[in-house]
Structure formats: C-alpha cells, structure tokens
Amino acid sequence: xxxxxxxxxxxxxxxxxxxxxxxxxxxxxxxxxxxxxxxxxxxxxxxxxxxxxxxxxxxxxxxxxxxxxxxxxxxxxxxxxxxxxxxxxxxxxxxxxxxxxxxxxxxxxxxxxxxxxxxxxxxxxxxxxxx
Numbered sequence: 001x002x003x004x005x006x007x008x009x010x011x012x013x014x015x016x017x018x019x020x021x022x023x024x025x026x027x028x029x030x031x032x033x034x035x036x037x038x039x040x041x042x043x044x045x046x047x048x049x050x051x052x053x054x055x056x057x058x059x060x061x062x063x064x065x066x067x068x069x070x071x072x073x074x075x076x077x078x079x080x081x082x083x084x085x086x087x088x089x090x091x092x093x094x095x096x097x098x099x100x101x102x103x104x105x106x107x108x109x110x111x112x113x114x115x116x117x118x119x120x121x122x123x124x125x126x127x128x129x130x131x
Contacts, residue, residue, distance in 0.1 A: 023098040032114060033068050034090040040081045049104040050078040054089070071104020073111070080113055087118040 035054035042048050050072040070093060072078045081089070092112045099107050 024096060024100050026097065027094045028097050029095045030093060031095075032090060032092050033070075034115075035068060035088065037081060037085050037087060037089050038067070040078075040085055042078075044101075044105075047102045049102070050081070051105055052081055052110070054091070068108070069106050070108040070110045071099075071106040073103055073109060077110060077113060080116070081110075084116050087116055089113060089117070090115040 033054055033056065035056035038053045038055045040050065040052040042050050052070050052072065054068040054070070056066045056068055070091075072081065090113070091110045092114055093108050093110045096103075096107050096109065099105055103109060
C-alpha cells in the first residue's frame with residue numbers, strides 16, 4: 001500500500017509540474033506586431049511590471065483599430081519603449097498560455113524592439129509658426 005501511495009504521489013507531482021510548465025512557461029506562439037505605442041507604464045501592487053498598449057491601424061480609412069496589450073520583462077526594452085511613446089514601433093513578442101504576476105499581467109511578452117519609426121525632427125503635431 002505504501003508503494004502505491006508513493007507511486008500515485010510521484011505521478012501527481014509530475015503531472016502538476018508538466019501542467020505548470022505547459023501553462024506558464026511553454027511559448028505557444030511568437031511573432032511581430034507593429035503599431036503606434038499608445039501607453040507604456042510600470043504598475044502593480046506587489047510586483048511592479050511594465051505594461052504597454054500598441055494601436056494597430058485597421059483599414060486605410062482608420063475606421064477600425066485593434067489594440068495589442070503586452071507586458072515587458074527586460075529593463076532595457078522597457079527603457080526604450082518608455083522613451084518612444086506616440087511613435088510607430090515594430091516589436092517581437094512571445095505568447096504564453098497563462099500570465100505570471102512577476103512576468104506581467106498580459107500573456108503577450110515583448111522581448112525585443114525591431115524598429116522605431118518617427119525619430120529625428122518629425123512630430124505628430126507640427127508646432128505653430130509665429131506670425
């Protein structure tokens with residue numbers, strides 16, 4: 001009977017470990033997203049995580065837009081994103097099946113920035129010229 005209990009406990013622990021790995025650490029998908037960085041902030045009660053929001057344009061007439069909400073683990077990536085709010089960016093992400101509180105609120109984790117457009121003297125709203 002002790003051998004059965006030991007075997008059953010071992011199997012349950014192994015299944016639990018496999019489930020936790022599959023749910024929170026297995027990369028379900030990865031890819032790229034491009035859009036305008038709308039918000040980027042650090043928030044949280046216990047774990048301060050970086051959370052952001054990209055607005056992807058829909059149709060050319062801007063009738064519809066899609067939001068891409070993501071989290072960031074890497075401090076260097078967070079610093080670059082924090083400095084480029086309002087600019088068009090292209091990011092690489094990994095999607096997990098579940099979110100962990102210390103990794104971020106979202107299932108999408110941005111791990112690198114591929115491109116930032118709108119650098120230099122370009123502005124979205126041109127300043128008024130003195131008359």
